[in-house]
Amino acid sequence: MSSPLSAASIRDLVRADQVHKDLYLSPELFVLEQREFFGNTWQYAGHVSQIPNALDYITVDIAGQSLLILRDNEGAVRALHNRCAHKGVRLYTAESGQLGARFLRCPYHAWSYRLDGALASYPLRAGYEGTGMCESANGQGLAPVSGLKVYRGFIFVRVNLEGPSFEDYFGEAVAALDQMVDRSPSGELVIEGGVLRNTIHCNWKFYLENINDTVHPVSTHESAVRAAQSQWTETDPNAPKPLAIEQILPFGQPYAFFEGMGGRVLPHGHSISGTRASVHSGYGELGDYVKALAAAHGEERAKAILEHSPQNVVLYPSLAVKGSPQTIRVIRPVAVDRTVIEAWNFRTVGGPDLLFDRALNYSRLVFSPMSIVAHDDVHLFEQQQQGLRSGPNDWVSLHRDFNAAELDTLPMDTNGSSELLIRNQYRAWAAHMTRRIA
Missing domain, CATH: 3.90.380.10 (Naphthalene 1,2-dioxygenase Alpha Subunit; Chain A, domain 1)
Known part of the structure; x- marks a missing residue:
């Protein structure tokens, strides 16, 4: 695709009884599709039987982003972005597993997080005093996924903040x-x-x-x-x-x-x-x-x-x-x-x-x-x-x-x-x- 992707140009790719071949072939359109289409809609992430016990987790890539789905100590299912708030390293790379501790720990610089994603600890704390790190996005911990719904054991997520509710979307x-x-x-x-x-x-x-x-x-x-x-x-x-x-x-x-x-x-x-x-x-x-x-x-x-x-x-x-x-x-x-x-x-x-x-x-x-x-x-x-x-x-x-x-x-x-x-x-x-x- 040679021209900028506007809403009008995207809608023009879908006619009443035909679709343009760029929907299948354009790398530029695919990048936008990951961010917008898959990010705006509800995606299947997994099933609760894959995380039956506290501290069980699975990882999944949705809308081009790495997500961590886990069961916390109270048995609730949580969905977090699988990205350390410090340098962006993925915390967990295995498809599934057991956390083994009541916190999440980055393997790179040992920044640690509570199971709700809040920043718990990090080395050399004195070096960050007065720097503004705690007030920045880095200091806010792991970002929760914007939308999470467990429906009869099936786990769905919506990555972007904007978008329909689960109930309105699936009907x-x-x-x-x-x-x-x-x-x-x-x-x-x-x-x-x-x-x-x-x-x-x-x-x-x-x-x-x-x-x-x-x-x-x-x-x-x-x-x-x-x-x-x-x-x-x-x-x-x-x-x-x-x-x-x-x-x-x-x-x-x-x-x-x-x-x-x-x-x-x-x-x-x-x-x-x-x-x-x-x-x-x-x-x-x-x-x-x-x-x-x-x-x-x-x-x-x-x-x-x-x-x-x-x-x-x-x-x-x-x-x-x-x-x-x-x-x-x-x-x-x-x-x-x-x-x-x-x-x-x-x-x-x-x-x-x-x-x-x-x-x-x-x-x-x-x-x-x-x-x-x-x-x-x-x-x-x-x-x-x-x-x-x-x-x-x-x-x-x-x-x-x-x-x-x-x-x-x-x-x-x-x-x-x-x-x-x-x-x-x-x-x-x-x-x-x-x-x-x-």
Whole structure:
């Protein structure tokens, strides 16, 4: 991009039914995107089961900034900028751990902080007397993250001071988290099985678009479906299937199935793919678990939980939720052409082991970079990143099922193959990118 980035020039990159290729290619735009878009919106940071005990911590990079998420002595979750107030060194570099003491200590010059970030001690105090250090930003300690919300065990942060409240930002989209948590008779989830982490060499938007793209499985994953079909010759449709077969075969549905799944768009870019059905709708029965769920939540709620299995729910822009199986994907942009994708699995406390087995198997089968499914997707994302640099056409098509009425209608229901779910993301992107820019 050659001209200065104003609010008007940014909004011009998003048309009603197209987006400009600079959204995927411009390093200048990506830097601004980290500061403004990701800083102004709520991002998924982690889950409380990752810090079950006092003094447990995790580190995470969000909006281009290093954050420290910890549990203090009273059991409260805190989010601090992982940057010593003295020289800017990151205090903790491990992905997770135990603090081992009731304070935070910089490894460089031993400046120490209380768990709320307040400056506790530093060497050679006499050398700072009369210098104004205590009154400066350096003397104020570790900066807390501007926005922090723990919702049913899911930890979200908003880095910038300005921006919508958690409740206003997510609205009805948090029902996807309720649906996932309520699959536990005790209302508790625990992350288990580690994380599948994959670095892909493309812009983060390609991956997120694909989550809501139900047209690609017919062609992109044709070989994976054929492989599964060749291994499953059982003619009795009621015969129990191995997990891998149960989870891959539905990808072979025709276009009509995916179109009929239904979709729903919400304010701020959130969406539901598969409001009526999905590739997860036909999983096998779970026996006595159904009774346990009804006893915990009532017959009506239990039925709603078990019968509603969307393909994907996107809590835009960093979190994609699959209530069945119990998995999430987290999108972590690193550079304009590099993105880290994390797949985490949940054990449903009080639920059968089969639920967790499905989550683990699905992640390995579909999200692993070496899987027969993800390999297809990642190859195409990286080819998109390269391909958009070629040719005279600067615009990417999002025309499918466009209707001008959608510009003024949210929430809105649509068919399962509509690109409205993707168009809705970019309208939210433009709005939040320009919140603080003239």
